[in-house]
Amino acid sequence: MFIIGIILITIGVIFSTLGALGLVRMPDLYNRLQTSTKATTLGAFSTIIGVGFLNPAWLIKTIVIATFILLTAPISSHNLARASHKWGIPLSDKTSVDKYDSKTGKEE
Amino acid sequence: MVILLYLVVLVLAISALCAIFTKDLLVSVVALGVNSLIVSALFFLMHAPDVAITEAAIGAGLSTAIYVFAIRHTKRQEEK
Amino acid sequence: MKKTEFLTGSFIALTLVVLLGVFFFQALFQPSYEGKVMPIDNVNLKDRVSLHYVLKNVNDASKYLATNGMRYFNNRSSVPSKTITFGKTKNLEEGSANEVTSIVVNYRGFDTLGEVTVLFISIIGLTMLIGGVKEKKLRMPSVIVRTGSKFLFPFILLFGVYIFIHGHLTPGGGFPGGAVIASGFLLLLLGLENFKFNTTVSKVIESLAGVTFVGIGLVGLFMKNSFLANFIPTGTIGFLYSAGMVALIYIVVGIKVGAELSTGVAELKEGNKND
Structure with missing residues (x-):
């Protein structure tokens, strides 16, 4: 139990650090949103479940919290990307295709 | 432990200064939201969990939404 | 505002903030009356709060202070209180396990x-x-946001109700519980495409909850000669059915604050249609 908790917390810390690194090095808003959301969601999820394994009395509460984070973080980043495309924040100059541009005119 | 408190207070000062000195009102509202979040973390570090939950729910959630609704009905850029 | 006025105003404000900051920080390092310097992170609770709050049983504290009051200041390691164990002690003066709740609602x-x-x-x-x-x-809003909001709303509501029902056991209470309920309604307002919030019903609920608060106080007045007295027997500390009328008052306050804040947010979005 103890060893599984330590391994999960280490994985969580590594992925959170990689997410922060991606926030600095990516060229564009949309790339930054994608990398930081994916990496930090996994990092937070692993850390919280690792704490649940270290104290087995809290295991069910930590699973509930981690499921809530897993459900809400991708929805919020999707909405951020959609809103910033409407306000016209430019894509980086290395992008070749913009598939969302033709759909901005009509509502889904 | 004391070093952590000083670092958190430094971020608080930076976000408050950013909220005052910018001309775009929407950026200022987001900075106030960050301010409420840091104050909630500071309350938790001082062993007061009731106030931390209240500040997180009201300051970083409802207060920011009410400010954004008020900006929608008026203008977005502060005049000179 | 011209530039010179802005600069002088901000200079004066910065000076005041620096002065206040110096004053606050030097108050943290003042020595106690024994001559020791007390840093922030190992605070001895009995040095910072009064004896009545620590004993949590005002009649005992008054008797103790009447017999040997001055000895408290010299011999602080021997403060007697009845041993209060979580889950076993019955019929205290005010039986809630959360100290902030006992001050805010009862005393x-x-x-x-x-x-x-x-x-x-x-x-x-x-x-x-x-x-x-x-x-x-x-x-x-897009189809992801619509589905997500409809799925998440019952869980947010359940979390808010959990916070104010367990107000006398865990940190929280009526006010954050109501704020979380209002955040759930804000999610529905922003995430669905035509959601009408019925402000008439919520205003009626809020007014009834306020009347119930005063009604509970009046029942205490008739039964024990004091407004907002605790007239329900306090059971075992740590159980859900403990602490008398503290639980009832926090339920009422939670419903009232939740209805109020949801009404405020919905009116800001939709405008007032009564003309």
């Missing part, structure tokens, strides 16, 4: 009544100011 319950009144008056002011505002349509 200083009249101030909570004033706080609830101030919130009520501010929501009335907000509703009166939104007189001539028209509704602006938001852009229609």
Whole structure:
């Protein structure tokens, strides 16, 4: 139990650090949103479940919290990307295709 | 432990200064939201969990939404 | 505002902030009356709060202070109290396990009544100011946001109700519980495409909850000769059915604050249609 908790917390810390690194090095808003959301969601999820394994009395509460984070973080980043495309924040100059541009005119 | 408190207070000062000195009102509202979040973390570090939950729910959630609704009905850029 | 006025104003404000900051920080390092310097992170609770609060049983504390009051200041390691164990001690004077709740609702319950009144008056002011505002349509949200909001709303509501029902056991209470309920309704307002919030029903619920608060106080007046007295027997500390009327008052306050804040947010988005 103890060893599984330590391994999960280490994985969580590594992925959170990689997410922060991606926030600095990516060229564009949309790339930054994608990398930081994916990496930090996994990092937070692993850390919280690792704490649940270290104290087995809290295991069910930590699973509930981690499921809530897993459900809400991708929805919020999707909405951020959609809103910033409407306000016209430019894509980086290395992008070749913009598939969302033709759909901005009509509502889904 | 004391070093952590000083670092958190430094971020608080930076976000408050950013909220005052910018001309775009929407950026200022987001900075106030960050301010409420840091104050909630500071309350938790001082062993007061009731106030931390209240500040997180009201300051970083409802207060920011009410400010954004008020900006929608008026203008977005502060005049000179 | 011209540039010179802005600069002098900000210079004066910065000076005041620096002075206040110096004053606050030097207050943290003052020595106690024994001559020791007390840093922030190992605070001895009995040095910072009064004896009545620590014993949590006002009659015992008065008797102790009447017999040997001066000896408290010299011999602080021998403060007697009955041993209070979680889950076993019955019929204390005020049986809630959360110390903040026992102060806010029982020993200083009249101030909570004033706080609830101030919130009520501010929501009335907000509703009166939104007189001539028209509704602006938001852009229609995408299918992911619509499905997600409909799925998440019952869980947020359940979490808010959990916070104010367990107000006498865990940190929280009525006010954050109501704020979380209002955040759930805000999610529905922003995430669905035509959601009408019925402000008439929520105003009626809020007023009834306020009347119930005062009604509980009046029942205490008739039964024990004191407004907001605790007239229900306090059971075992740590159980859900403990602490007398503290649990009832927090349920009422939670419902009232939740209805109030949801009404305020919905009126800001839609405008007041009563003309």
